[in-house]
Amino acid sequence: MHNRKTIALDMDGVLANNLDHYLNYYHQETGIQLTDADVLGLPEGECVPDKTAVRRYIGSEGFFRTLPVAKDAQEVVKELHDRYDVFVVSAAMEFPWSLREKRDWLAEYFPFISWHNIVFCGHKHIIHTDYLIDDHVKNLLTFKGKGLMFNSFHNINEHRFERLQDWKDVHRYFQG
Secondary structure (H helix, E strand, O other): OOOOOEEEEEOEOOOEOHHHHHHHHHHHHHOOOOOHHHHOOOOHHHOOOOOOHHHHHHOOOOOOOOOOEOOOHHHHHHHHHHHOEEEEEEOHHHOOOHHHHHHHHHHHHOOOOOHHHEEEOOOHHHOOOOEEEEOOHHHHHOOOOEEEEEOOHHHOOOOOOEEEOOHHHHHHHHHO
């Protein structure tokens, strides 16, 4: 057993760009093209005018499998993986149909992360790593290690945690 530090990474909204996916689904459904600025500060589940849409998109087959990868995530996570024990942690149990899609997505975009280091759970309070990078404050509030807020449209008014703006910022943080 080695003594490397451990990092837990959230999947949706951190490794994957959920916002672009929501906006693309909404555009396909309605023809209305919303921008990132249109949804700034809105709750994740209510980021489009139809307040039932996000839940419907998440419930559709293929949603999680076709998520776009966050810019620079693959390169930075690969570098972190070489220096830390990296785990992907997703509160996926609320959406049990997502398990295979998420696993397949991770295998495609982050093949260097072993299945041993993928945790699908109901609540992240069970996670005991040194760091947790997440876009939801509810997960950081119950985390016992160093919680890092990954910047997202829905959390811009949250100031209780150190914020990482993007994957380049994650890279800078862990270079120290």
